Amino acid sequence: MRARISCLMALVILALLPQQAALAADAKLALPSFQALESKASETVSITLDSPLIAMAARFLDSDKPEDAAARRAIAGITGIYVRSFTFDSDFAYPKADVDSVRRQLSAPGWQQLVQVHSRKERNDVDVYIRVEGNRANGLAIIASEPREFTIVNIVGSIDLQKLHELEGHFGIPQMDLTDKK
C-alpha cells in the first residue's frame, strides 16, 4: 500500500512539471469575498500574491536562512498564490454555499481531482486538485474543511510538490514520508 502512496506522490510530482505562464491564467480561481465567513471567523488569513508581489517578496528572501531558501525554491515558476483561511470558535460554523461555489469552478475542464480525503475520525475533508493543460500542470487548488477551520489555497503557475514538500521542517510542518520504506 505504501508503494501505491509513493507512486501516487511520484505521479503528482511528475505531473506538475514546469510550464508556460501563459497557460496559467485559467488556473486562477474566482474566490468569493467570504464576507459572511469573515464576520463569523475568530481568525482570518487572506493572502493574495500575484506575480509582481511574489517577485518583490523573493527579493527579500534571505538565502542564508533555510526557511527562506526553501521558499525561494518552492516559488520558482509560480505566478500567483491565493490563500483564504478562516478559524472559528465553534464546529462547522461556516456555510457550505461559498465552498460549493469554489468546488463548481474545479469541476470545469482542465481541473483534475488528485486527492480526496475524508476522515471521519478527525472530521475533516481535504481535496487537492491540479489543473492540467497540454500534459502540463499549471495550477493547484486545495480545499480543506476541518471542524473549526476552512481553507482554500490556489496556486497558479509551475508547481512542484516536491519543492513544497521541502518546506517541511522549515515551517513547523512535520516531515512527510514520501519514500517507500519496505
Add this chain to the structure above:
Amino acid sequence: MPVNPDLEQQLREALRRVDPAEGFAERVQARIERERLRPQRPRPALYRWAPQALAAALLMAALGLYGWHAQRERQGLEARQQLLEALRVTGQKLDLAYRGVKDAARPATAGDAGA
C-alpha cells in the same frame, strides 16, 4: 613757460563762478527725495531664491528617495511575510491530505478515513 594771455582770459571766462539758477537747490533736494521714495527695482526672484530653492529641492529629493526606499522595503518585507505564511498554510494542508491518504492505507485504521 610763458602763458598765452588770451588763453588765460578764455579760461577765466569759462570757469568763472556762476550762481545756480533760482530754485536749483530745491529741485535737487526734491529729486533726491523722489529717488529715495521710488520703490527699488527688485532683483529677479530667480537669482534671489535660487540657492534656497536648490537646497530645498535637493532636500526634498533626498527625503522622497528615502521615503520611497523605506516604503519599498516595508512592502517587500510584508510580501515576504505573506509568502511564507501562504507556503506554511499550503504545506500544512498538503500534509493533512497526505496523512489522510496514509491513514487510509493503514489496514488497522482503514475504516477511519478514505482517500
